[in-house]
Amino acid sequence: MSQTQTMKAVVYQEPFKVSIEERPVPELEHPDDALIKITTAAICGSDLHMYQGRTAAQGGLCFGHENMGIVIETGTGVSLLQKGDRVVMPFNVADGRCRNCEEGKTAFCTGVNPGFAGGAYGYVAMGPYQGGQAQFIRVPYADFNCLPLPAGTEHESDFIMLADIFPTGWHGVEISGFQPGESIAVFGAGPVGLMAAYSAVLRGASQVYVVDCVRERLAAAEKIGCVAVDFSKVDAVPFIVEKNGGMVDRSVDAVGYQASAVDGKKEAPSIVLENCIMVTRPTGGIGVPGLYVPSDPGAPDSNSGSGKLLISFGKLFEKGLTIGTGQCNVKTYNRYLRDMIISGRAKPSFVVSHEIGIDEAPGAYVKFDKREDGYTKVLIHPNGPVA
Numbered sequence: 455m456s457q458t459q460t461m462k463a464v465v466y467q468e469p470f471k472v473s474i475e476e477r478p479v480p481e482l483e484h485p486d487d488a489l490i491k492i493t494t495a496a497i498c499g500s501d502l503h504m505y506q507g508r509t510a511a512q513g514g515l516c517f518g519h520e521n522m523g524i525v526i527e528t529g530t531g532v533s534l535l536q537k538g539d540r541v542v543m544p545f546n547v548a549d550g551r552c553r554n555c556e557e558g559k560t561a562f563c564t565g566v567n568p569g570f571a572g573g574a575y576g577y578v579a580m581g582p583y584q585g586g587q588a589q590f591i592r593v594p595y596a597d598f599n600c601l602p603l604p605a606g607t608e609h610e611s612d613f614i615m616l617a618d619i620f621p622t623g624w625h626g627v628e629i630s631g632f633q634p635g636e637s638i639a640v641f642g643a644g645p646v647g648l649m650a651a652y653s654a655v656l657r658g659a660s661q662v663y664v665v666d667c668v669r670e671r672l673a674a675a676e677k678i679g680c681v682a683v684d685f686s687k688v689d690a691v692p693f694i695v696e697k698n699g700g701m702v703d704r705s706v707d708a709v710g711y712q713a714s715a716v717d718g719k720k721e722a723p724s725i726v727l728e729n730c731i732m733v734t735r736p737t738g739g740i741g742v743p744g745l746y747v748p749s750d751p752g753a754p755d756s757n758s759g760s761g762k763l764l765i766s767f768g769k770l771f772e773k774g775l776t777i778g779t780g781q782c783n784v785k786t787y788n789r790y791l792r793d794m795i796i797s798g799r800a801k802p803s804f805v806v807s808h809e810i811g812i813d814e815a816p817g818a819y820v821k822f823d824k825r826e827d828g829y830t831k832v833l834i835h836p837n838g839p840v841a
């Protein structure tokens with residue numbers, strides 16, 4: 455390591471407050487580790503659950519699970535990476551050797567977070583891994599957890615989407631059971647919903663409906679050829695069924711447990727799952743990348759406080775619907791989506807609304823949380839602008 459002994463990091467303090475702290479630069483802790491100088495880290499809707507105090511996250515946690523940068527040091531056990539390599543890391547931390555990793559289910563690695571299936575950087579309950587909204591990050595099992603990128607700075611804002619939201623959107627479509635030619639409704643036009651809609655377009659959907667109430671986000675969905683549905687103006691399910699000439703083949707919940715009720719003010723934790731059950735044709739499928747939690751300190755009622763949601767399970771059964779859930783196994787997709795970016799077939803950076811230095815991060819959290827000023831996807835460049 456160079457003389458730099460401390461670095462800047464975005465650190466959670468208490469609900470609705472993150473600040474910039476000086477922290478020690480991480481060091482290699484194991485021969486399989488690599489140290490990465492972060493060029494770009496993104497703020498995710500998943501960070502907002504912690505930011506709003508809607509998880510068990512404690513003050514002192516450095517956020518950031520969407521990270522890319524340059525390798526500056528490798529342990530003696532790292533054989534595939536070299537100093538100077540440009541890499542992007544899946545948000546999942548995985549060991550590459552447990553049963554779930556062997557089966558490609560890297561979001562459920564049992565070797566990186568004792569007592570739990572799954573690890574991530576900078577996330578509550580996901581293990582001791584510091585986040586990358588900082589100048590440097592330590593990456594464990596670095597050969598497995600770093601995806602190499604072409605040298606240089608080209609496609610920086612596309613490649614950062616490979617850490618989470620592009621694979622996650624793609625995964626949401628995948629676990630709905632989608633096939634080319636089918637119609638699909640995506641609930642949520644945040645970054646994950648927009649990536650799910652974009653994936654459905656790339657994969658040959660006949661119709662893609664995108665439901666939200668944020669004007670800029672719906673406009674982004676229209677730009678990529680989707681039908682925008684503003685749930686604050688129309689009742690989404692009957693609107694889609696009518697427009698589609700019947701129920702859709704597939705639906706995706708890219709909202710999760712903090713879904714808004716129709717008035718946009720109250721929360722209704724099961725409303726999107728319920729909409730998916732109603733809008734999807736018998737024997738169709740539902741993909742749920744949107745996050746649900748087993749315990750929510752700020753839930754509107756005691757059942758949802760312990761992750762118990764009221765849904766029409768009888769209707770789901772009657773329709774013979776399938777439902778796929780869970781965190782995305784980013785490694786299943788990231789290599790192929792990278793190659794689609796390189797070849798020019800995919801350009802997921804269309805969701806990026808703001809690029810900032812690390813000192814501006816606390817203010818960006820405030821705006822992103824309120825979905826003000828078109829804040830959709832914020833990229834932080836902790837070591838200065840990327841040329």
Ligand SMILES: NC(=O)c1ccc[n+]([C@@H]2O[C@H](COP(=O)([O-])OP(=O)(O)OC[C@H]3O[C@@H](n4cnc5c(N)ncnc54)[C@H](O)[C@@H]3O)[C@@H](O)[C@H]2O)c1
Pocket residue numbers: 498499500501502503618619622641642643644645646647665666667668671685708709710711712713714715725726742743744745746780781782
């Ligand atoms: N499964 C995974 O691996 C994974 C990875 C990343 C993010 N996530 C989760 O995906 C979800 C979306 O992430 P994001 O970054 O896009 O978040 P976001 O908060 O930016 O977007 C959510 C969007 O849903 C909209 N919304 C709220 N209520 C709605 C309703 N009733 N109907 C339709 N739209 C509604 C909001 O207006 C908002 O635009 C979050 O829960 C996040 O935690 C999961």
Ligand SMILES: [Zn+2]
Pocket residue numbers: 497498499500519520545618619
């Ligand atoms: Zn994320």
